[in-house]
C-alpha cells in the first residue's frame with residue numbers, strides 16, 4: 681500500500697470500539713481528512729499524545745477517500761502555552777471546530793493551513809483576545825469564498841457611504857436603497873474587517889469596543905449560515921470569555 685507523509689493539525693478525535701480512535705485532521709497536502717488510528721486507545725506507545733486536539737503533527741498514512749489509515753504520528757508541538765490557559769484552550773477548540781464544520785473534505789487549502797498555524801501560535805504566546813478571533817474568522821471566510829461584501833452592496837453593487845451597511849439574514853450586507861431595515865454596520869467596522877484581510881499578521885488590527893461587537897455580530901451570523909450544525913465549542917468559548925471579562 682502507498683504510504684504518504686503529511687503535515688497536519690488534529691481537529692478532533694473520538695474513540696472507536698475497544699481500542700481504536702478516529703481522528704479528524706486538517707492536512708497541508710489534502711485539506712481535511714479522517715483517519716483511523718488502530719490501537720490508539722490501548723497503547724500510547726504508538727501515537728503518544730500526537731492525536732490530541734489542535735496538536736501539530738507529522739504523520740504517515742495510507743491515504744484513502746473517506747477514511748485513511750494512520751501508520752505513525754510525531755508531535756511537532758502540542759502548544760503547551762494554549763493548554764495552560766482555559767481562555768486559549770476554548771479559542772483553540774473553537775478554531776478547530778470551525779475548520780471541521782466549514783471546510784470540504786479532501787480539498788487542499790494551504791492558505792487556511794497557514795492561517796490556523798499562525799492563529800494557534802498567537803494563542804500559544806498568551807494572546808487570546810476577541811480581535812484575534814475576529815481576524816481569524818474573517819480570513820477563514822475569505823479563503824473559503826464566504827466573505828461578506830465589505831465594500832459595496834451585495835445586491836446592487838453600489839459602494840457603501842459613511843453610514844455603512846445594513847446586515848440582512850445570513851450576514852448579507854446591503855445598502856439603504858436595497859433594504860429599509862437590518863442591523864446597522866458602521867463604515868468603521870467594515871473598514872476594520874477589510875484591514876484584517878489586508879494584514880497578514882495577528883495583533884495588527886485594533887478595534888474599538890463597539891466596532892468589535894458589530895464585527896462579531898456579522899461574523900457570527902456569516903459563520904452560522906455556512907455550517908450544517910451549531911458549533912459545540914461556542915458555548916464553552918462564551919463562558920470562558922465572560923469569566924475573563926467579569
Ligand SMILES: [Zn+2]
Nearest residue numbers: 833836855858
Ligand atoms: Zn444596494
